[in-house]
Amino acid sequence: MRNDVVHGPGRVVVVGAGMVAHRFAEQLCARDGDWTLTVVGDEPHRPYDRVHLSDVFTGRTAEDLVLAPEVWDDPRVTLVTGDRAVRLDRSAQTVTTASGRVLAYDHLVLATGSWAWVPRAEGTDLPGVLRYRTLEDVEALRAWVTERARTLGRPLRGTVVGGGVLGLEAAAALSTLGVAPTVVEFADRLMAVQLDAGGGEALRVLVTGLGVDVRTSTAATRVVGAADGAVGALELSDGEVLDTDVVVYSTGVRPRDRLARESGLPVAERGGVVVGPTCRTADPAVWAIGEVASHDGECVGLVAPGNAMADVVVNRLFGGCRLYERSPDGTKLKGVGVDAAAFGDVLGLTPGALEVTFADPVARTYRKLVVSDDARVLLGGVLVGDIELYAQLRPLLGRPLGADPSAYLAPTGGAGPVRSDLPDDVVLCSCANVSVGAVRAAVTEHGCRSVGDVKASTRAGTVCGSCVPLLTTVVNSTLETSGFTVSTAMCEHFATSRAELYALVRAEGLRTFTEVVARHGRGRGCAVCRPVVASILSSLGIGHVLQPDQASLQDTNDHLLANLQKDGTYSVVPRMPGGEVTPEKLLVLAQVAQEFGLFTRVTGAQRIGMFGARQDQLPAIWRRLVDAGFESGQAYGKSLRAVKTCVGQAWCRFGVQDSSSMAVRLELRYRGLRAPHKFKVGVSGCARECAEARGKDVGVIATEKGWNVYVGGNGGFTPRHAELLAEDLDDDRLVQVVDRFLALYIRSADRLQRTAPWVAAFPGGVAELRRVVVEDSRGLGAELDAEVERHVAGYVDEWRATLEDPGKLRAFIPYVNAPDRSDPDLSYVPERGQARPARPGERGHPDLLSARAAGATTLQEDAP
Numbered sequence: 125m126r127n128d129v130v131h132g133p134g135r136v137v138v139v140g141a142g143m144v145a146h147r148f149a150e151q152l153c154a155r156d157g158d159w160t161l162t163v164v165g166d167e168p169h170r171p172y173d174r175v176h177l178s179d180v181f182t183g184r185t186a187e188d189l190v191l192a193p194e195v196w197d198d199p200r201v202t203l204v205t206g207d208r209a210v211r212l213d214r215s216a217q218t219v220t221t222a223s224g225r226v227l228a229y230d231h232l233v234l235a236t237g238s239w240a241w242v243p244r245a246e247g248t249d250l251p252g253v254l255r256y257r258t259l260e261d262v263e264a265l266r267a268w269v270t271e272r273a274r275t276l277g278r279p280l281r282g283t284v285v286g287g288g289v290l291g292l293e294a295a296a297a298l299s300t301l302g303v304a305p306t307v308v309e310f311a312d313r314l315m316a317v318q319l320d321a322g323g324g325e326a327l328r329v330l331v332t333g334l335g336v337d338v339r340t341s342t343a344a345t346r347v348v349g350a351a352d353g354a355v356g357a358l359e360l361s362d363g364e365v366l367d368t369d370v371v372v373y374s375t376g377v378r379p380r381d382r383l384a385r386e387s388g389l390p391v392a393e394r395g396g397v398v399v400g401p402t403c404r405t406a407d408p409a410v411w412a413i414g415e416v417a418s419h420d421g422e423c424v425g426l427v428a429p430g431n432a433m434a435d436v437v438v439n440r441l442f443g444g445c446r447l448y449e450r451s452p453d454g455t456k457l458k459g460v461g462v463d464a465a466a467f468g469d470v471l472g473l474t475p476g477a478l479e480v481t482f483a484d485p486v487a488r489t490y491r492k493l494v495v496s497d498d499a500r501v502l503l504g505g506v507l508v509g510d511i512e513l514y515a516q517l518r519p520l521l522g523r524p525l526g527a528d529p530s531a532y533l534a535p536t537g538g539a540g541p542v543r544s545d546l547p548d549d550v551v552l553c554s555c556a557n558v559s560v561g562a563v564r565a566a567v568t569e570h571g572c573r574s575v576g577d578v579k580a581s582t583r584a585g586t587v588c589g590s591c592v593p594l595l596t597t598v599v600n601s602t603l604e605t606s607g608f609t610v611s612t613a614m615c616e617h618f619a620t621s622r623a624e625l626y627a628l629v630r631a632e633g634l635r636t637f638t639e640v641v642a643r644h645g646r647g648r649g650c651a652v653c654r655p656v657v658a659s660i661l662s663s664l665g666i667g668h669v670l671q672p673d674q675a676s677l678q679d680t681n682d683h684l685l686a687n688l689q690k691d692g693t694y695s696v697v698p699r700m701p702g703g704e705v706t707p708e709k710l711l712v713l714a715q716v717a718q719e720f721g722l723f724t725r726v727t728g729a730q731r732i733g734m735f736g737a738r739q740d741q742l743p744a745i746w747r748r749l750v751d752a753g754f755e756s757g758q759a760y761g762k763s764l765r766a767v768k769t770c771v772g773q774a775w776c777r778f779g780v781q782d783s784s785s786m787a788v789r790l791e792l793r794y795r796g797l798r799a800p801h802k803f804k805v806g807v808s809g810c811a812r813e814c815a816e817a818r819g820k821d822v823g824v825i826a827t828e829k830g831w832n833v834y835v836g837g838n839g840g841f842t843p844r845h846a847e848l849l850a851e852d853l854d855d856d857r858l859v860q861v862v863d864r865f866l867a868l869y870i871r872s873a874d875r876l877q878r879t880a881p882w883v884a885a886f887p888g889g890v891a892e893l894r895r896v897v898v899e900d901s902r903g904l905g906a907e908l909d910a911e912v913e914r915h916v917a918g919y920v921d922e923w924r925a926t927l928e929d930p931g932k933l934r935a936f937i938p939y940v941n942a943p944d945r946s947d948p949d950l951s952y953v954p955e956r957g958q959a960r961p962a963r964p965g966e967r968g969h970p971d972l973l974s975a976r977a978a979g980a981t982t983l984q985e986d987a988p
């Protein structure tokens with residue numbers, strides 16, 4: 125055996141050609157000296173990005189997933205694929221493969237990863253029972269679904285056993301393949317290992333909203349065969365039998381430690397090759413890294429620790445003294461269509477830990493930070509529904525938070541403190557183990573001038589991608605302080621800002637995401653750019669939000685043209701311009717609410733909202749409303765919500781203008797106008813301001829001479845009064861000024877930027893905005909007018925258009941073969957003559973109607 129490592133480790137053999145082996149090869153290739161490397165893998169592919177396996181269902185090919193292949197061109201490196209190592213002879217220092225190769229080594233690195241474990245149960249060997257770990261697995265899934273749908277001649281139902289991160293990814297893959305998925309989870313919540321109870325419940329609501337049927341606190345006990353011998357049903361421990369045409373097991377992984385075990389190397393009780401902090405096994409010539417290595421009795425199923433181990437071994441092979449230390453990690457759900465992430469001490473088990481929680485059932489977000497007893501040090505966090513803070517917070521684990529925890533928990537659009545002043549030693553990208561200091565050095569010392577450059581140079585942000593927002597902040601602030609120009613690129617797929625892309629799409633008349641990305645972007649887009657493109661196309665009046673090429677780009681609420689509620693049902697909010705409603709229309713609302721048992725209330729935006737509609741009921745409810753002359757109130761969209769008003773001159777003795785008529789005019793003009801964020805308008809009939817117009821994005825207040833218009837106001841966590849833009853305008857001029865303001869905002873705001881920060885950041889401030897919008901100093905007026913006119917002329921009610929198109933209506937069927945089936949998890953209790961969702965511990969009725977009826981009985985009985 126060679127112990128002289130000063131000039132290099134000699135012959136290195138790696139068994140397993142997965143993600144961690146690739147990292148090892150990259151690190152080794154960066155070293156000079158006396159060495160050769162042979163990597164032997166049993167999969168037929170070069171090492172690929174397993175983390176993004178699900179992307180093959182949204183268009184990426186196996187070739188696209190291959191990890192930086194240049195490393196295999198190094199003349200010192202040999203990659204063997206499609207051949208399994210079957211025997212390790214430690215005394216001879218050789219590895220023998222299934223094809224008969226005998227590889228002699230000076231150092232052997234075991235990087236054999238894990239295999240997807242399927243519990244022993246009857247029927248798990250039936251055709252149609254699959255796993256989700258390799259490219260072969262996903263190809264087998266695709267082939268099975270295609271073939272089975274052809275054989276059965278109907279849409280398929282599928283079940284994923286396991287509601288963890290990978291199970292949810294598999295469920296999303298089934299959906300993409302057109303299979304209606306059910307997820308069965310033994311624990312009482314989804315992502316049980318990572319989330320707390322509140323986060324798990326929030327995630328269930330979001331996932332259910334995507335059409336995934338979720339069963340928790342129950343286990344799969346038996347797979348039942350169909351008449352032709354393939355999978356036909358799945359029996360659960362609670363006695364239920366789910367009809368199913370495909371079952372995907374995602375019940376955890378087990379380390380592939382057989383080679384080590386058979387060669388006499390110690391393996392841990394729960395599996396995995398035992399290593400110490402040097403990643404060496406009991407045999408000094410044999411190392412183990414990645415998922416197969418058991419350190420401190422634990423194998424870790426993530427890339428980051430595996431990569432850290434690869435780095436340790438390379439360092440040690442060259443005489444270094446680096447030690448592997450498990451750094452606190454986080455988990456982020458991806459590729460599912462909803463966001464969830466967790467890190468650190470999620471359950472607040474650290475002595476004295478404090479939990480600060482913010483749950484917003486309307487925005488469907490749940491955020492929790494766990495901090496030390498003096499609220500200074502960040503110990504952990506759970507983010508569901510909106511995880512923008514994840515990238516920023518995870519690297520601060522165990523460090524001072526730098527602000528009041530509640531400041532971070534403001535809802536979307538609120539100002540979470542953004543920190544670019546992180547210490548150099550903070551690990552920014554845990555997957556590739558890149559520190560903030562290394563990112564800064566990439567800019568200041570290695571000539572990187574954009575996020576893309578830094579990614580290529582350091583590999584930060586190239587694995588799970590969750591650190592990219594923080595990476596962007598650090599790169600941009602370093603560029604700025606070093607005197608370089610900061611890139612305005614929206615994300616890695618588009619080098620343009622949202623405003624620049626808007627201008628390009630508009631000028632070139634592009635009509636689909638595919639066209640936009642082909643002309644101005646690259647790749648297949650991401651969670652940042654896809655909704656932005658959808659919003660730009662909608663703002664420009666191109667197509668219906670649910671048309672096939674746009675539906676997949678939309679945010680979740682837009683998918684069903686309704687707002688998801690905390691119990692997984694939806695609200696129905698028809699437009700009611702000026703807050704006015706005729707008695708005839710009011711009757712229809714009452715009938716619909718009664719018939720479907722909906723909870724009815726007047727909303728804060730002066731309209732009537734009905735709550736508790738199931739996904740499959742939405743079209744029937746809207747059919748009745750549309751027939752009665754109602755249209756979508758777009759309470760779900762990033763668009764005009766409502767124009768709030770007072771009764772004004774028509775009824776009020778103080779009113780100096782007809783505020784109601786103006787509000788109706790404005791609402792009918794801007795209804796359906798999509799923008800970077802939602803926007804609200806208010807119109808008051810005099811300076812008493814009963815409509816609270818200055819708290820709106822656009823506030824109009826009557827004067828003796830006409831109207832004053834204010835812009836950039838909002839309520840919420842960071843309330844802001846709107847600022848005066850123009851005074852004493854007549855009706856038509858007011859409309860023109862508001863048109864131009866909105867058109868300019870839509871053109872030039874950043875993604876998800878509300879008018880308040882946009883106005884605040886407008887170069888030259890409100891004074892310059894006034895010059896551009898009111899005085900037309902840049903000569904843009906006619907263009908901006910035309911943009912709004914085109915919107916007004918092209919407006920169609922989204923719900924009416926949906927009802928007229930059977931293709932779009934299909935999105936509302938949650939269970940393919942049982943459209944009338946209600947959700948067994950729903951439960952209601954009567955309250956004040958209506959029905960509301962039952963709270964934990966409350967015994968409820970299975971549907972709104974029976975709960976409401978029970979409430980009516982109680983009220984009658986209680987009556988004197």
Ligand SMILES: Cc1cc2nc3c(=O)[nH]c(=O)nc-3n(C[C@H](O)[C@H](O)[C@H](O)COP(=O)(O)OP(=O)(O)OC[C@H]3O[C@@H](n4cnc5c(N)ncnc54)[C@H](O)[C@@H]3O)c2cc1C
Pocket residue numbers: 139140141142143144145164165166167174175176177178207208209210235236237238256257258290293380383413414415416424425426427428430456458555588
């Ligand atoms: C769908 C999916 C999503 C994931 N998402 C994330 C994520 O978001 N973040 C994250 O950190 N992790 C994620 N993971 C986990 C991540 O992929 C693994 O942690 C990582 O791949 C482990 O790398 P590894 O090299 O140790 O093992 P592997 O990538 O499993 O590679 C081991 C390789 O060795 C081969 N092999 C085994 N035995 C032999 C033998 N005897 N001879 C030859 N070859 C052999 C195997 O076939 C395999 O190709 C995800 C995994 C999956 C399946």
Ligand code: SF4
Pocket residue numbers: 770771772773776777778779780783808809810811812813814815
């Ligand atoms: S704002 Fe003026 S006009 Fe409108 S209701 Fe109040 S007092 Fe009357």
